[in-house]
Amino acid sequence: MPHCIALFSGGLDSCLSVITLLRQGIRITALYFNTSFGCGLSNREDYLKRVSERFGFDLKVIDVSEEFLGILKNPAYGYGKNMNPCVDCKIMMLKNARDYMNQVGADFIATGEVLGQRPMSQQRHIFNLMEKKVGIKDYILRPLSALLLPPTHPERVGMVDREKLHGISGRKRIQQFHLAKEYGLDDYPNPSGGCLLTDPNFSLRLKELLLYKKDVNIRDLRLLKIGRHFRLNDGTKIIVGRNQDDNAHIMDLHTTADILIMPYDVEGPTVLIPKADISDDLIMTGASFCMFYSDGKDRDTIRVIVKYGNEERFVDANQSYSLDIQKYMIKR
Numbered sequence: 001m002p003h004c005i006a007l008f009s010g011g012l013d014s015c016l017s018v019i020t021l022l023r024q025g026i027r028i029t030a031l032y033f034n035t036s037f038g039c040g041l042s043n044r045e046d047y048l049k050r051v052s053e054r055f056g057f058d059l060k061v062i063d064v065s066e067e068f069l070g071i072l073k074n075p076a077y078g079y080g081k082n083m084n085p086c087v088d089c090k091i092m093m094l095k096n097a098r099d100y101m102n103q104v105g106a107d108f109i110a111t112g113e114v115l116g117q118r119p120m121s122q123q124r125h126i127f128n129l130m131e132k133k134v135g136i137k138d139y140i141l142r143p144l145s146a147l148l149l150p151p152t153h154p155e156r157v158g159m160v161d162r163e164k165l166h167g168i169s170g171r172k173r174i175q176q177f178h179l180a181k182e183y184g185l186d187d188y189p190n191p192s193g194g195c196l197l198t199d200p201n202f203s204l205r206l207k208e209l210l211l212y213k214k215d216v217n218i219r220d221l222r223l224l225k226i227g228r229h230f231r232l233n234d235g236t237k238i239i240v241g242r243n244q245d246d247n248a249h250i251m252d253l254h255t256t257a258d259i260l261i262m263p264y265d266v267e268g269p270t271v272l273i274p275k276a277d278i279s280d281d282l283i284m285t286g287a288s289f290c291m292f293y294s295d296g297k298d299r300d301t302i303r304v305i306v307k308y309g310n311e312e313r314f315v316d317a318n319q320s321y322s323l324d325i326q327k328y329m330i331k332r
């Protein structure tokens with residue numbers, strides 16, 4: 001039985017691509033690449049497992065966060081409409097898939113790409129470029145658009161029946177919706193695949209961070225996904241939780257090098273000042289941000305707990321430090 005390594009985001013196109021090949025009796029190992037920018041990976045992992053069990057293929061999650069971070073800072077082929085370096089990202093995934101294919105002795109790679117669907121990364125010349133960069137030109141099959149592309153090695157040698165592949169192109173997804181119905185695929189996430197880098201607001205935060213911080217790390221990226229973000233000066237940001245989930249994430253991600261501020265006598269947000277040089281002024285500013293978004297906003301003062309290093313103390317916050325709070329917000 002031919003063995004295919006499939007790039008698998010869990011979005012509609014990659015699901016259809018995999019099912020198209022499964023229906024030809026091809027064994028599939030689907031690779032999900034965790035770049036750190038998928039929406040709600042834990043939910044997505046549950047979904048991916050459900051699909052793989054239902055349709056009968058193997059699933060492997062590969063963490064490429066660190067490798068992707070390097071690409072994100074300086075993509076050779078630039079960004080798309082937002083901060084999405086799609087061409088570099090696809091090349092990275094294909095290289096990983098190629099290595100995995102060689103490691104397990106699989107026969108070819110499949111992707112869910114559709115010709116002409118995305119202006120940056122899903123064009124004929126870009127497919128050629130990626131194949132050249134990855135060095136396995138004839139071994140990357142795109143089942144959804146295969147009839148519009150030259151036959152690949154697995155089609156030519158009869159591993160894959162070309163006549164049962166598709167000739168889909170363009171941005172409209174009507175044909176994919178019909179195919180999903182035909183395949184009994186009724187439970188799929190947003191077709192865009194949920195990459196945060198295509199989100200304009202998230203991209204703005206990321207761009208701002210890359211501008212001010214040269215040594216961005218994975219924790220910085222995780223923090224970008226939560227809370228309201230404020231820039232006080234070149235080296236200082238304040239992050240304010242918007243809800244209990246944000247507050248819990250801030251607690252999880254904080255280190256002893258950060259200033260952490262929590263309301264003590266009212267309901268309100270957890271506030272993080274990442275890797276800050278502590279000063280009374282900064283603490284009072286962070287405390288007043290906490291107050292501004294708390295239930296005690298209209299009081300004269302609220303009491304907050306401030307943690308820094310191994311120290312912990314109470315501070316009485318007031319609004320005098322946050323009069324211009326909106327001015328500091330990182331937003332479009």
Ligand code: SF4
Nearest residue numbers: 084085086089090195
């Ligand atoms: S949308 Fe995101 S995950 Fe998909 S190719 Fe582009 S950068 Fe990579």
